[in-house]
Amino acid sequence: MKADGTIVARKLCKSFGSHQVLREIDLTVSAGEISCIIGPSGSGKSTLLRCVNGLETVDRGVLRVNGEDFGYVEKDNAYHAVRPQRLTEQRARIGMVFQQFNLFPNMTAESNVMSGPVLVKKTDRRTARERAQELLAQVGLSGCGHKYPAQLSGGQQQRVAIARALAMDPSIMLFDEPTSALDPELVGEVLGVMRDLAHNGMTMLLVTHEMGFARDVADEVLFMDDGIAVERGDAREVLANPKEKRTQEFLERVL
Amino acid sequence: MSTTTTTSPTGSRPLPGLLPEHKKRITPKRPHDYLCWAAAIAVVAGLVYTTVTNENYQWPVVFSYFTTRSILDGLLLTLVLTVVSMGLGTLLGLLLAIMRMSHQPPISGLAGLYITFFRGTPVLVQLIFWFNIAALYPNVSLGIPFTDISTPVDVNALMTPLTAAIVGLTLNEAAYMAEIIRGGFASVSRGQYEAADSLGMSGFTRLRHVIIPQTMPAIIPATGNQVIGMLKGTSLVSVLGVAELLNSAQSIYARTYQTIPLLIVASLWYLIMTLALSVPQSMIERRFSRSTRRQAAVATATKESLL
Ligand SMILES: Nc1ncnc2c1ncn2[C@@H]1O[C@H](COP(=O)(O)OP(=O)(O)O)[C@@H](O)[C@H]1O
Ligand SMILES: [Mg+2]
Secondary structure: OOOOOOEEEEEEEEEEOOEEEEEEEEEEEOOOOEEEEEOOOOOOHHHHHHHHOOOOOOOEEEEEEOOEEOOEEEEOOEEEEOOHHHHHHHHHOEEEEOOOOOOOOOOOHHHHHHHHHHHOOOOOHHHHHHHHHHHHHHOOOOOOOOOOHHHOOHHHHHHHHHHHHHOOOOOEEEEEOOOOOOOHHHHHHHHHHHHHHHHOOOEEEEEOOOHHHHHHHOOEEEEEEOOEEEEEEEHHHHHHOOOOHHHHHHHHHHO | OOOOOOEOOOOOOEOOOOOHHHOOOOOOOOHHHHHHHHHHHHHHHHHHHHHHHOHHHOHHHHHHHHOOHHHHHHHHHHHHHHHHHHHHHHHHHHHHHHHHOOOOHHHHHHHHHHHHHHHHOOHHHHHHHHHOHHHOOOEEEEEOOOOOOEEEEEHHHHOOHHHHHHHHHHHHHHHHHHHHHHHHHHOOOHHHHHHHHHOOOOHHHHHHHHHHHHHHHHHHHHHHHHHHHHHHHHHHHHHHOOOOHHHHHHHHHHHHOOHHHHHHHHHHHHHHHHHHHHHHHHHHHHHHOOOOOHHHHHHHHOOOOOO
16 A cells, blocks of 8 residues: 655646636645645635545546545546545545644544544554554643543644544645634644644645745645646745736735 | 822722722612512412312312322323334434435435425324324235235224324324434534544444534434423324323223313323423433533533543
């Protein structure tokens, strides 16, 4: 089973009804690379991210994740959908962090982190709990394992969510505006955890409005507008000297 | 001006004693507060007076029949009907809810039709209808399609009053339970499904460990209400001649003409049973109450045992 931590998309298309949300998107993320997707609201950033772990299905184009076609196998001039079980295997190697955290409210922080290993990988509980405690410590939350999500702040919840995704030992992490639902003073603690992850060589694809973070940490930036990949390139280059007019206008508005 | 410490913030008069910020705020009782009490006490006193002094209540008769054999048997049958119809109704309701949530329009449409029909007609009518179903289908034959194996069934013999009662109550309850269960599932956000999916959970694991526990705070209190409603609703089957609590009381007063005392006997028993149920019900409701920290309620209600 390959898990080389790469994402390749070629001419990716996705429509909701008659509304084309992704128009021939090209994207390459190499192993260990940090890639940021930026762009105005409704431009298809979340949809692109969600295609990468199969929360949305792709209509057309190539999508290869971890070195293999994602969700489909190519056979006789067509892509055939894989069995659900195969899809869950592919998904388990991709961690996803949501804007609204989406922790399981019926489980403690520790159980949330253990849920993937125990329920999906069938890891024994002792090992899973030890790992969960390690991960919670890694995101600065040792001692909070017994708390329920409702008892944690937004920033703490998002860090638990990151630990939960990491517990599956993913080769790729996806983040969809992980700090957008947070009070400003809590943004830093989550970005700090993400920064650590980036330094440890995790492949990361993230949608964010934190331009400072993108500039500091990202290798590549993809600017999307209205379903089109308008500009793609070196993060600092794109953010400092955008070539496209639409990118310039967007950056002027957000910076 | 004044150099003494206690001046009011407005700087007007020096005040003796407490600082203004330490003073109690008092809302005086107004006449209508006392009036409400007086009215309520008067009503209760009047009711007590008439129940005690009006001979027609025949309290001695009430007490003499309160624990007669046939009343207690009726009580037992009422409880059995409640448990059986509620249990079967919940199972069928679950099936209907699943059908209703199906992405296949014919399936969800069928369930929708069922729910509309059974919620849109009175239970009493439904009960009488089931009792008389033989007029519609006198004989049905149960068998395996495309084989010769089949047995004819005499519907008239099958549809005893008790069967009709259970069938009627169950089918009606299922429609309500389906809506309650569906509401429970609707209360779980899409993000929960997506989070479970993103961890690679299978459909069953997702349902069992993530979704179902979270539907409980919406489903359990509503189901408690249904149980209480069902307990009282079973009195309707007395019209079919099923000897449950009300029917047992009726059978006695048909002989003795002590109508009121026996209706009081039945009412007291219903009251005792609903009160007995409402204690756990209100505890459950408090625990699951939506307004006060729903997430914590989910947590305490369905301790997930990954630990
Ligand atoms: N499930 C869906 N059904 C229909 N339209 C959708 C769905 N999800 C997203 N869209 C539409 O697709 C467009 C892009 O959405 P999204 O990817 O969420 O944008 P972004 O994350 O950049 O704000 C929006 O116009 C949105 O309304
Ligand atoms: Mg979005």
